[in-house]
Amino acid sequence: MIAATEVDESSLRYRGWRVVLACFLMAFFMFGFGLYGQGVYLAELQRAHGWPGSLVSSASTFSFLLSAVLVIFTDDLLVRIGLRALILCGLAALGASTALLGLMQLPWQLYLAYALMSVGWTGMGSVVIATVLNAWFERRRGLALSLAFNGATCGGIILVPVLLALSTSIGFRSAMLAATIVMVALVLPVVVVFTGWPAAASLHAAGPVSSGGNAARHSRRALLAVASFWTMVLPIAIALLAQMGFIIHQVTFLEPLIGRASAGLAITIMAAMAVIGRLTLGLFVDRLDPRLACAASMMSQAAALLVLLHSQSPIVLLLCCAVYGFSIGNMITFPPLIIQREIGSAAFAAAMGLGTSISGIVSAFGPGIVGLVRSASGDYTMAFAMCVALDVIAAGIVLWRPGKRAEVAAS
Structure with a gap:
């Protein structure tokens, strides 16, 4: 019995939906600033300071890798300082990072800003969002996750153009400071008022949080021996590697075929379809087998890439990007659903942290690998064919069910 079963999760009066709003705003600013906004920083910092692109790019890589390490310890931080304090620390770190990006004058400050951004990912990223929503929802968990994670895509669609427009009109420094103030003004009160564990905090995903720190660490070690954990983490990591590789190289591939504007x-179409895909999946995923749905998403991306490689029609190419985008956002929605069903509540935060770390490290190499294959072969045919093969392999692995549900003890 969990807290969520004692109330009507479909009712708009259920407090869990206000928690979803808080998580949406967290994802909006965290992914908007921490992921999609990095292209803006690359251009603006080079223009403002004359720094080489390699310096800014290496700081981005440093940030992603540091984030992948720090996120492993999310469950320990939930135990030691609590949910709301962790989110507020993440908000403070992200705010300091974005403000410093606007104010910095020296290269070492760039690495400090990106290190602070990594701390922001730990307090406001997908692991915290998935863990708190897992505590509030059971029957509507998939919809809640889909709605909250749509904030990530909306951050790319809305925040990045706003930053670019503000940078043009009032300058990059003022744009970053203004956006930081807006973020704090919106997120701080919502987090303080709405976030927290359900009343029965010892139940559901809040379970490990109410235990001791040693229990949480034991859960994380035990996960490495759970086959169902690896058959979830490895395919997601492989699929995200292919996905990151395609997204980063998409414009370079398409521009010679259909022009810069197209x-x-x-x-834009791909990002919009990512929102639609999350919303559509959210309406049905609680009645679906998450492994089957995950494999279907991976195969749809493989099919879209395969058609993309064999067409030069602008309409077909745009349709392929739309189909590909439909499943982009769902790759971070499936892991918490599989973890809850097959690994259990006691080790949920530990499994999310460790899984997100592994997939983050692996996927970080996607753009580089695609670029190397493209350079070696002379075009993107072999590179994207590799991405197709990776998606097919990932779909096959995620369909493998090692055995019955494996509860990982937290004590």
């Missing part, structure tokens, strides 16, 4: 339109 290539930009392709990105």
Whole structure:
């Protein structure tokens, strides 16, 4: 019995939906600033300071890798300082990072800003969002996750153009400071008022949080021996590697075929379809087998890439990007659903942290690998064919069910 079963999760009066709003705003700013906004920083910092692109890019890589390490310890931080304090620390770190990006003058400050951004990911990223929503929802968990994680895509669609427009009109420094103030003004009160564990805090995903720190660490070690954990983490990591590789190289591939304007339109369509895909999945995923749905998403991306490689029609290419985008956001929605069903509540935060770390490290190499294959072969045919093969392999692995549900003890 969990807290969520004692109330009507479909009712708008259920407090869990206000928690979803808080998580949506967290994802909006965290992914908007921490992921999609990095392209803006690359251009603006080079323009403002004359720094080489390699310096800013290496700081981005440093940030992603540091985030992948720090997120492993999310469950320990939930135990030691609590949910609301962790989110507020993440908000403070992200705010300091974005403000410093606007104010910095020296290269070492760039690495400090990106290190603070990594701390922000730990307090406001997908692991915390999935863990708190797992505590509030059972029957509507998939819909809640889909709605909250749509904030990530909306951050890319809305925040990045706003930053670019503000940078043009009032300058990059003022744009970053203004956006930081807006973020704090919106997120701080919502987090303080709405976030927290359900009343029965010892139940559901809040279970390990109410135990001791040693229990949480024991859960994380025990996960490495659970086959169902690996058949979830490995395919997600492989699929995200292919996904990151395609997304970063998408414009370079499409521009010679359909022009810069249409290539930009392709990105907009893909991002919009990611929102639609999350919403559509959220309506049905609680009645679906998450492994089957995950494999279907991976195969749809493989099919879209395969058609993309064999067509030069602008309409077909845009349709392929739309189909590909439909499943982009769902790759971070499936893991918490599989973890809850097959690993259990006691080790949920530990499994999310460790799984997100592994997939984050692996996927970080996606753009580089695609770029190397493209350079070696002379075009993107072999590179994207590799991405197709990776998606097919990932779909096969995620369909493997090692055995019955494996509860990982937290004590």
